[in-house]
Amino acid sequence: MQKEVKILAIESSCDETSAAVVVDGRYVLSNIISSQIDIHQKFGGVVPEVASRKHIEVINFVVEEALKQAKISIKEIDAVAVTYGPGLVGALLVGLQYAKGLAYGLKKPLIGVNHIEGHISANFIEHKELEPPFVCLVVSGGHTFIVHVKDYGSYEVIGQTRDDAAGEAYDKVARAIGLGYPGGPKIDKISKEGNPDAIKFPRANFHDDSLDFSFSGVKSAVLNYLNKMEMTGGEVNKADVAASFQKAVVGVLTDNVLKTCQIKNINKIAIAGGVASNSSLRETLIKEGQKKGIEVLFPSPILCTDNAAMIGSAAYFEYLRGNIAPLNLNAKPNLKIGER
Ligand code: KG4
Ligand code: ZN
Numbered sequence: 409m410q411k412e413v414k415i416l417a418i419e420s421s422c423d424e425t426s427a428a429v430v431v432d433g434r435y436v437l438s439n440i441i442s443s444q445i446d447i448h449q450k451f452g453g454v455v456p457e458v459a460s461r462k463h464i465e466v467i468n469f470v471v472e473e474a475l476k477q478a479k480i481s482i483k484e485i486d487a488v489a490v491t492y493g494p495g496l497v498g499a500l501l502v503g504l505q506y507a508k509g510l511a512y513g514l515k516k517p518l519i520g521v522n523h524i525e526g527h528i529s530a531n532f533i534e535h536k537e538l539e540p541p542f543v544c545l546v547v548s549g550g551h552t553f554i555v556h557v558k559d560y561g562s563y564e565v566i567g568q569t570r571d572d573a574a575g576e577a578y579d580k581v582a583r584a585i586g587l588g589y590p591g592g593p594k595i596d597k598i599s600k601e602g603n604p605d606a607i608k609f610p611r612a613n614f615h616d617d618s619l620d621f622s623f624s625g626v627k628s629a630v631l632n633y634l635n636k637m638e639m640t641g642g643e644v645n646k647a648d649v650a651a652s653f654q655k656a657v658v659g660v661l662t663d664n665v666l667k668t669c670q671i672k673n674i675n676k677i678a679i680a681g682g683v684a685s686n687s688s689l690r691e692t693l694i695k696e697g698q699k700k701g702i703e704v705l706f707p708s709p710i711l712c713t714d715n716a717a718m719i720g721s722a723a724y725f726e727y728l729r730g731n732i733a734p735l736n737l738n739a740k741p742n743l744k745i746g747e748r
Contacts (some may be wrong), residue, residue, distance in 0.1 A: 413727060416485045416510070417720030418471065420463045420503030421495025421523045422550070423447075423454045427471040428716035429478035429485070433529070433724030434536055437478035439710070439717040442466045445590065452589050453579070460498035467506050474716070482514065489519040489723030491526060492733075493743025494550070500739035508735055519723040520733040523714075524551055524745050525563065527680040529722035530711040535678075538705065543674050545665045547689070548681030549575035549590070552621050552661075554668050555745060557678075560725040563746040566668050567619030574657060575683045577623035581630050581653050585646045595650045596686050602647030604655035607633060611660045619664045626656045658688050662696055669702055679706040682713045 412431050419426040423444040429437040444462045448454045475482055490507035493500060511518035528544045540560060546553040552569040572580070575592055582591020587598065609629045612622035630653050637644045665677055677697060683689065684706050697704040711718060731748065740747075 413486050413724060414480065414484060415487050415489050415519070415720045415723050415727065416471070416474065416482070417489040417521070417716040417723055418467070418503045418507045419491045419523070419526070419714055419716040419719045420467065420499050421491045421493070422499060422714055423459050424714040425463045425466045425470050425503075426714065426716035427467075427474035428720050429474055429480060430533070430717055430720030430724065433721045434532055436533055436717045436720075437480070438474045439715055440470050440474045440477065441710075441715050442470050449589050452583060454496070456496045456498055459496060460502055463499055463502035467502060471506070482510075485514065485516060487517045487519055487723065487727055488514070489521050489719055491523045491719050492520040492737055493522060493740030495523055495741060497739050497741045500741065504737065504739050508737065512735055517727070517732040518735060518737065519726050519731065520737050521719045521722045521726065522743050522745060522747070523719075524553065525561075526718040526722045528555060528557060528563075528678070529725070530680055530707040530715075530718035531678040531705055532721050533717055534707040534711055535705050538678065541672075541674055542676040542678050543665060543668050543672065544678045544680055545661060545684075546680045547574040547661065547683035549573060549579065549592075551681065552623070553745065554619055554665055556668065556672055556674070561729055561731070565745055566672075567621060567664055569621040569623060571622050571624040572627060574621070574623060574661065575681070577627045577657060578683065580627050581650070584631055584634055585644070585649055587646070587650075592683055592686065595654060596688065598647050599651040599654045599688065602645065602649070602651030604651040606645065606648035607652040609633075609652055609656040611656050619668060621660060621664065623657065626653060654688050658686070658692050661689060662692050665693070666696060666700065666702070669700070675702045677702055677704045679704070680712065684712045685709045
């Protein structure tokens with residue numbers, strides 16, 4: 409029998425410091441996440457310099473806790489994996505330097521992981537039987553992509569946002585209607601009490617055959633609507649605004665990902681990233697997918713937001729392909745999907 413591969417993974421690309429131990433890319437022995445949300449909340453968004461400092465403060469504890477919960481000693485680890493992009497450069501560097509130090513000291517291979525590819529791989533943990541090819545919709549606070557996952561570690565980007573990310577639009581609209589940060593979960597919740605057809609917000613449609621997205625238009629339309637109501641003394645129903653905004657966003661995400669399935673002749677969709685927790689996105693995709701015989705998969709919420717287990721999963725497939733990083737690996741804040 410083949411020996412198990414145990415990977416210690418580290419993630420620090422934004423405002424979560426996380427470490428995990430993952431076996432064979434699918435089995436999570438531990439997944440420790442230290443979130444900084446409380447700290448950034450008072451600023452209404454992530455402050456990069458504060459994020460870096462907080463990562464430094466907790467990273468040692470988070471890694472030790474991950475090993476402790478996994479009940480293994482550091483010497484039993486086969487490789488050290490770390491997110492090296494995309495993300496905030498200062499934040500990335502904390503995890504990267506720590507991982508390089510560990511790999512060097514332990515004489516174990518270092519594996520550099522793309523954060524977005526990590527989000528996609530969260531589905532391999534949740535769905536043990538899932539294998540490529542499938543279409544993945546990655547929707548997070550910083551990114552919006554439709555990716556054709558052709559094989560393990562082999563990606564083709566089909567569509568992406570030309571301005572704001574889906575989660576970013578949720579956060580900005582939430583702030584405008586006074587719901588606070590992070591806004592995604594709050595819009596999700598309040599929308600359940602609102603009428604999604606109350607206000608007609610625009611959906612961006614590109615005239616070429618592109619499956620790209622644009623969310624700044626719908627965000628501006630919400631801001632204009634709120635301004636107009638303020639100037640005319642009209643009453644704003646927050647739940648209706650949230651539900652109508654959400655309908656526009658979920659509609660375009662659903663349409664484009666279903667079109668991708670049709671073009672690529674694929675009947676499996678996986679969703680990933682923080683916005684993949686959104687209940688309306690899940691319900692709409694499942695319902696519309698069913699009509700076309702398309703299976704829709706998503707990870708549990710803890711694997712949707714930033715975590716190191718997903719990085720450990722993506723790293724395993726890189727490890728199998730022999731993609732070992734040099735110890736001078738640098739952080740790449742704008743790392744592209746599939747770039748090595
Ligand atoms: O993947 P993630 O943790 O961080 C990035 O890599 O960006 O995603 C965070 C984003 C935030 O914009 C947050 O508002 C959004 O995911 N989010 C949601 C929901 N839960 C988190 N958006 C809509 N509905 C939700 N339930
Ligand atoms: Zn993320």
